[in-house]
Amino acid sequence: MLLTFLYTLRSLKVPVGTQEWLYLMDALTQDLAESSLDQFYTVSRAILVKSESHYDAFDQAFLACFRGLDVDFNLKKELLDWLNRIVDPAMRPQLPEGLKALDLEELRKKFLERLKEQTEAHHGGNHWIGTGGTSPFGHSGAHPSGIRIGGPGGGRSAMQVAEERRFRNYRHDRILDTRQLKVALKRLRRLDNQGVPDELNLEKTIKATCRNAGDIDLVFEPPRKNQAELILVMDVGGSMDPYAHMMESLFSAAHASSHFKAFEHYYFHNCIYKKLYTDAWQRQHISIDEIFRKFRSSFHLIIVGDACMNPYELFAPNGSIDYWENHREPGIECLRKLKNHFPSIIWLNPEPQEYWPAHPTIRAIGEIIQMYPLSVAGLSSAVDDLRKGPVPVARRMA
Amino acid sequence: MKQTPAYQGSSEYVASEALKQVVNVALSIGRPLLLKGEPGTGKTLLAHSIAKSIGRPLIRWNIKSTTKAIDGLYFYDTVQRLNDSRFGDGDVSDIKRYIKMGKLGEAFLATEPVVLLIDEIDKADLEFPNDLLAELDEMRFFIPETDQEISALHRPMMVITSNSEKELPDAFLRRCVFHFIEFPDKNLMEQIVNVHFPKIESRLLQAAIERFYQIRAQDHLKKPPSTSELIDWLQALLAMGLDAKALARETPFLGCLLKSEQDLGPVAARTRSL
Numbered sequence: 001m002l003l004t005f006l007y008t009l010r011s012l013k014v015p016v017g018t019q020e021w022l023y024l025m026d027a028l029t030q031d032l033a034e035s036s037l038d039q040f041y042t043v044s045r046a047i048l049v050k051s052e053s054h055y056d057a058f059d060q061a062f063l064a065c066f067r068g069l070d071v072d073f074n075l076k077k078e079l080l081d082w083l084n085r086i087v088d089p090a091m092r093p094q095l096p097e098g099l100k101a102l103d104l105e106e107l108r109k110k111f112l113e114r115l116k117e118q119t120e121a122h123h124g125g126n127h128w129i130g131t132g133g134t135s136p137f138g139h140s141g142a143h144p145s146g147i148r149i150g151g152p153g154g155g156r157s158a159m160q161v162a163e164e165r166r167f168r169n170y171r172h173d174r175i176l177d178t179r180q181l182k183v184a185l186k187r188l189r190r191l192d193n194q195g196v197p198d199e200l201n202l203e204k205t206i207k208a209t210c211r212n213a214g215d216i217d218l219v220f221e222p223p224r225k226n227q228a229e230l231i232l233v234m235d236v237g238g239s240m241d242p243y244a245h246m247m248e249s250l251f252s253a254a255h256a257s258s259h260f261k262a263f264e265h266y267y268f269h270n271c272i273y274k275k276l277y278t279d280a281w282q283r284q285h286i287s288i289d290e291i292f293r294k295f296r297s298s299f300h301l302i303i304v305g306d307a308c309m310n311p312y313e314l315f316a317p318n319g320s321i322d323y324w325e326n327h328r329e330p331g332i333e334c335l336r337k338l339k340n341h342f343p344s345i346i347w348l349n350p351e352p353q354e355y356w357p358a359h360p361t362i363r364a365i366g367e368i369i370q371m372y373p374l375s376v377a378g379l380s381s382a383v384d385d386l387r388k389g390p391v392p393v394a395r396r397m398a
Numbered sequence: 399m400k401q402t403p404a405y406q407g408s409s410e411y412v413a414s415e416a417l418k419q420v421v422n423v424a425l426s427i428g429r430p431l432l433l434k435g436e437p438g439t440g441k442t443l444l445a446h447s448i449a450k451s452i453g454r455p456l457i458r459w460n461i462k463s464t465t466k467a468i469d470g471l472y473f474y475d476t477v478q479r480l481n482d483s484r485f486g487d488g489d490v491s492d493i494k495r496y497i498k499m500g501k502l503g504e505a506f507l508a509t510e511p512v513v514l515l516i517d518e519i520d521k522a523d524l525e526f527p528n529d530l531l532a533e534l535d536e537m538r539f540f541i542p543e544t545d546q547e548i549s550a551l552h553r554p555m556m557v558i559t560s561n562s563e564k565e566l567p568d569a570f571l572r573r574c575v576f577h578f579i580e581f582p583d584k585n586l587m588e589q590i591v592n593v594h595f596p597k598i599e600s601r602l603l604q605a606a607i608e609r610f611y612q613i614r615a616q617d618h619l620k621k622p623p624s625t626s627e628l629i630d631w632l633q634a635l636l637a638m639g640l641d642a643k644a645l646a647r648e649t650p651f652l653g654c655l656l657k658s659e660q661d662l663g664p665v666a667a668r669t670r671s672l
Contacts, residue, residue: 015568023575026427027423027427042415046420046576046577047427047575049576050432050568050571050572050574051571052434055578214484216480216481216484
């Protein structure tokens with residue numbers, strides 16, 4: 001029974017090792033849990049779980065093992081599962097002649113209508129929301145401008161995504177992979193002597209003492225502190241999925257670096273409009289104006305994203321891929337505003353560099369914000385440019 | 399088997415059942431207790447409460463960004479020795495005279511069991527907790543300067559607090575008993591306030607707590623007010639002799655609750671419109 005609990009915890013990604021398990025056994029033999037399930041809950045959680053972010057998983061495991069309840073039955077998941085079913089591209093129906101791309105407003109309206117009408121799972125066909133099929137709604141379909149619902153997007157031009165996104169928190173420590181990135185980021189630091197003089201400078205003390213004919217003359221100086229401030233803004237979901245682990249490494253490196261005076265991170269989806277998402281509660285956001293108010297222009301801003309989107313999303317008002325987001329200003333204007341406020345802004349792009357000139361939105365963004373490949377080398381050269389001050393857009397992509 | 403003392407909470411600290419139990423677990427299996435939680439949820443106070451409840455002295459080690467692990471063990475005062483050699487008072491050949499114990503060393507050498515509070519461990523360098531692993535496991539350390547080994551006479555009860563400014567290394571976490579102090583709900587908060595102000599009028603208390611949670615619920619506060627700020631605020635209200643009616647229309651002394659001007663503006667505007 002208890003061992004099942006251990007393995008359920010481990011399967012839910014709670015890092016429990018034998019050592020903690022032995023501590024728990026120790027506690028149990030001392031009868032600390034007083035043989036009551038409630039107390040066992042507190043005791044085992046205190047010993048086995050080392051971070052509040054795992055509390056939820058612990059609760060699930062506990063329920064599963066000791067109440068005999070199903071761990072995660074919920075309706076929403078069932079629905080998503082149905083939509084997530086992989087559909088073989090070969091099995092996609094042929095696109096009928098004359099099925100032309102629908103206009104965005106029309107799509108929005110029809111989607112809402114059909115969502116209301118639809119009551120059951122549906123695959124194939126050309127009307128209902130489901131997988132496969134040539135209806136503009138659902139995923140893995142073949143309609144030229146469809147709204148994607150659940151599931152991975154096949155191509156990159158689904159104009160609107162109306163799915164519940166899970167913003168993953170890129171908060172894993174990956175010391176091995178991140179070491180190089182950390183070193184690169186470290187070069188961003190700007191050391192200044194500030195504060196109370198409480199550090200003995202041995203070299204100067206020796207010099208001063210010699211000058212003082214051997215009488216000790218102690219020289220104290222304020223410690224050197226890093227004054228660099230960094231904001232990291234990351235694209236999540238959709239076409240960035242293949243690069244998730246690279247983002248994770250970069251995030252860990254920046255987050256674990258103790259040397260920044262300030263470090264903030266935000267998320268966005270495809271392009272930045274009038275707000276950014278904060279990570280903690282997945283769908284909370286902060287407006288761009290708030291960002292300008294909160295952070296001085298001395299902050300370094302690093303944006304990570306593939307910059308690949310439907311040109312509509314970058315150049316048109318209300319072009320956001322997020323169905324419910326309305327904004328009058330096109331994304332490209334927002335990027336210009338960011339560049340104006342934060343002169344030290346750069347963009348890291350995980351897409352292979354040779355594709356950049358060919359993609360219209362990468363090219364357009366690259367003309368506003370200097371772009372570097374997302375790699376240790378790319379980051380290093382970005383950091384070198386950031387150190388020199390405001391980053392000009394040096395080279396135009398041919 | 400040696401009887402370990404049990405923590406029962408103390409008169410000036412309201413601890414939840416779960417928290418009491420976690421403290422007792424840490425006490426009996428002899429592992430450090432790692433406390434996390436929002437600033438102001440009473441992590442540091444808990445250590446004081448434990449020391450008082452089980453009747454042991456408290457040794458407090460405050461961690462700063464410049465603190466090194468060795469600072470907690472011992473300190474070799476070379477400057478004093480240099481000074482003495484120059485001006486000739488004292489025997490400089492006896493290095494022992496210039497070795498001073500750090501807080502951890504003090505706790506090891508105490509003749510009775512103590513409670514050692516390592517406060518805000520996340521302030522220190524990333525590697526700091528790792529540098530203490532062996533000392534925490536074996537409860538002893540070595541001073542190369544004097545060729546001396548210091549080992550703990552009694553295993554101290556260690557309470558470590560963290561505000562999660564940095565992530566702690568896994569190897570360190572593995573050795574701790576962990577508890578996340580959640581922000582108290584309204585009922586627990588009333589109990590906590592009653593401990594501090596036993597004579598407070600209940601209508602004022604209700605109104606103040608209501609307003610406090612209202613403010614906390616607002617989005618994007620740079621620093622949401624915590625228990626300690628609520629206590630300060632009530633202190634101010636009581637000192638000025640205000641009652642529940644004063645809270646109906648506005649929030650006096652908002653500065654006790656919110657500490658940044660970005661927060662003050664919007665919140666003041668909103669409470670005025672209530």
